[in-house]
Amino acid sequence: MSTITKTVPAAASKEAPAKHKKPPRSARARAERRLGWLLCAPAVIVLIGVAAYPICYSVYLSLQKYNLAFPHAVKFVGLSNYGAVLSSPYWWQALKVTVIITVLSVALELVLGMALAELMFRTVIGRGLIRTIALIPYGIVTVAAAYGWLYAWTPNEGYLSALFNNSAPLTSTVPSLAIIILAEVWKTTPFMALLLLSGLAQVPGVLEKAAKMDGATAWQRFTRVTLPLMKPTILVALLFRGADAFRVFDNIYILTDGGNNTYSVSILGYDNLFSALNLGVGSAISVLIFLCVAIMAAVFIWGFGTKAPGADLVR
């Protein structure tokens, strides 16, 4: 009796999620550790080679004066490239545009995605059909869809332009941004909806029933029961979509190519490399964009307590 009470809590506390019955012997543990590292090695090498090393190289480049038009005039200039970027009105315009697009499109996607998730959740007949249809915008090549929007809003060519008195919205800033946001929202709302749907499916149906019996209206049930329980899902969805929206590039490249002050930070970085051929300033922009996304993720994870996806994979 006493031996059982001794061993069980120890095993339960230490090995709860693992499959081993006993703590593994050290030789076994060492072999397991070696196999684990070996299996992860290819992935780690790729991630280091293609992401970690280039970002470090990018930091190094950002401290150099380096223009591809003058490849032999490379010299260390400290933080002056950052100074050049941060004192440039182009950077702040790009950041403003990017933040506007990110905030508005993610907010719209959250509302519409919630509605679509609710719709997919409640639909009984033709469930597969509505999900398949919703997946098409998610899967469609962004560039292909962007051309559709571009031509639809081209005066004398497009049905949407014709619908609005043959207007040419892509020739001025605010309507252009609205169309970029429209294209983003159309494409990624289904993704948002699918993420939210998985959270919705985890809300226990009995809670809502209980609220209903207590006389709560549908809206009260949604805001007081469903939403609070879905908070973790919503935060993860916002983090993922927010980081994704912040790198908006494809739609802008096709719709306006950054004209009329509609360039995002990604467009600015791209232009600095391929039009100005300026590796130093381009790298400084790259590093600053990376920092923006890192700060955004940090705010979500530490500020709002967003559960980092994959946390439950490690445990």
Add this chain to the structure above:
Amino acid sequence: MTANLSATSRQKLGWGSANAVAIVVVAIPILWIVSLSFKTPGAITDPSFWPAQWTWGNYKGILTSSAFVRPLLNSIGIGLIATSIAVVFASMAAYAIARLAFPGKRLLVAGALLISIFPQISLVTPLYSIERSLSLFNTWPGLIIPYVAFGLPMAVYILAAFFQQIPWQLEKAATVDGATPWQAFTKIIAPLAAPGMVTSAILVFMFCWNEFLFAISLTSTTSARTAPAALAFFSGSSQFTTPTGPIAAAAVVITIPIIIFVSVFQRRIVSGLTSGAVKG
């Protein structure tokens, strides 16, 4: 009783019409591209939704032009190779994450998360510079390598979540019943793991198929440029004709595989998208 019935049928009608609205909102922009792709060059400047006269001319044009066919083949080849490599590497890492205890696991998962929210533009400048010095610029491997890196985190998440749900005791049970470890793996575990690998392969392939920024930055000619990038570099047959029709036709061609994918693999895609990102 009758009041109840009418309430539920009214509700059904409500959801039904909401469904109809969702379908129309998705369908119209796609049908518009399809319609454009069938318009004659002269009718492009006619803003009516459907073409007055249907023509296959745009499709004939792009499918006989190396400016599109070569990039289409590049897209297929680069997508398939990058997907295969990413899924194999991800399966190994995911198995280790799901089944083995080793230090550094947390770091790996966190690193994968960081890369999945990473702004690609931050890598374009350094990769452009590195690839030029390694002569990888404008080659298939020059795109395959970054695609593997960006496909990996997604595939690792999906597969690790999937592998955690496999009843691994079956493996032991099979060996107790006299199967060799190899038989236990190929007859029991592999069939159970296959659906997860298919799911992650579909999503990684769709990512490669869609990718645009690397495709225009790390290539300079059609020898490695993929289809989405080629679309942006299309020009009309003469400088006075707009390439609207050909671009629309090319857009339709690269959309067809996606529509087939989502129709056939709808369940898998939904489970894959949600298992990686939102679990627990």
